[in-house]
Amino acid sequence: MAVQKPSIPKGTRDFGQKEMARRNYIFDTIRSVFCSFGYQQIETPAMENLSTLLGKYGEEGDKLLFRILNSGDAFAGVDFDKPLTPQICEKGLRYDLTVPFARYVVQHQNEISFPFKRYQIQPVWRADRPQKGRYREFYQCDVDVIGSRSQVNELELVQMVDAVFSKLGVRVGIHINNRKVLTGFAEIAGAPDKVVDITVAIDKLDKIGLEKVKEEMAEKGLEASGIAVIEQILQLSGSFEEKLASMRALFQGGSASGIGSEEGLKGLDELEELFGLISAASVSQPVQLDLSLARGLNYYTGAIFEVKALDWEIGSICGGGRYDNLTGIFGLPDLSGVGISFGADRIYDVLTGLELFPASLESSPRLLFAVMGADELRYVLPVAAQLRAAGVAVEVYPEATKLKKQFDYADKKAIPFISINGSNEMEASTVNIKNLVTGQQQAFPAADLPAILKFLK
Secondary structure, three states: OOOOOOOOOOOOOOOEEEEEEEEHHHHHHHHHHHHHOOOOOOOOOOOOEEEOOOOOOOHHHOOOOOOEEEOOOOOOOOOOOOOHHHHHHHEOOOOHHHHHHHHHHHHHOOOOOOOOOEEEEEEEEEOOOOOOOOOOEEEEEEEEEOOOOOHHHHHHHHHHHHHHHHHOOOHHHHEEEEEHHHHHHHHHOOOOHHHHHHHHOOHHHHHHHHHHHHHHHOOOOOOHHHHHHHHHHHOOOOOHHHHHHEEEEEEEEHOOOOOOOHHHHHHHHHHHHHHHHHHHHOOOOOOOOOOOOOOOEEEEEEOEEEHHHOOOOOOOEEEEEOOOOOOOOOOOOOOOOOEEEEEEHHHHHHHHOOOOOHHHHHHHOEEEOOOOOHHHHHHHHHHHHHHOOOOOOEEOOOOOOOOOHHHHHHHHHOOOOEEEOOOOOOOOOOEEEEEEOOOOOEEEEEEOHHHHHHOOO
């Protein structure tokens, strides 16, 4: 019987040593920026109760939830005349880190101080169709503050995006909109009950184009006159101030429908305040008002953000927004929050594509101690320990074997120095070290750590 070749599920990936060094570079960079703004780390379980997850991401998001079969005999006692899934699946893998965070806040509300600033760096899962830049298992690096309505929090998110990508050397564009403005779209289009349908359609603008967006809105029941109003908005151009002025006129009843929107005007006021703060903070990465930005998660209620790499085509690499009602569904109303998520896997692909990872990340151990026999092994162990204590990465070959094999090992791992010690070195209390790049070779007293360190530099 043929042995089946091992594999992993589509949309997931293995990460070798080189990849992990690069991923940790991303995580460490992001973590350092989060901490510099006073955010502290928490973690939540990989799985949550489905009651926690369902209904938080919209109809399309619910379809992408990975459901977990109940343990044991999940089908025992199942009534096949009733819907099957609720009877056999009570838990699911988390879709993002924001909803579990809201659950955490409600569950631990008596243990934390508000405003509560936290970050998480953990994997999430989505039953999506795998494609370039889109995976079924991927890491998110989330930062949120909850318990404050101040737009200084939104500003800090923009500043953190600016700092992270400046440190990584990636040029990005930061796109900002406001969900109240999107509500205004629906109101002046004469379809206030179609906010979700309009938002879901607009969110696909970059992927399917304006004509397909218009077709989708028509399929959802929007009148041609309302679609024309939204099309007019999506085609607005100019500076932030020019777009803001045009939108104010529309929301004050200046559209073809003649309908105004107080909610839309509130959204414009919030955008004006936020862009004023961003200007005062001298953010280096370009920031723009993007009226087509919708972000299809139902829990957003205010500012929404999306970040795209300017020099590498991959879609959004960072996104988030304000949510005023998320904890309310868990029994803690009137607690506003705002957060943003960095897509570590897409950032990895951007850094790889643009060749921006530092070469030092791929550095191997500095020195390999070759082993000639049991006595020689015991002789070099204390020297290796001293070098490690001094901060030098050292390997000791685990067994006595042909020197050629040990040299090949050093070559494959790009270890630049090798130390070969036999009876002569043991009698003289020295260690012999060879630079495999230059060919230079020198013997040192085993106790002369400073001289050895200098040679290994």
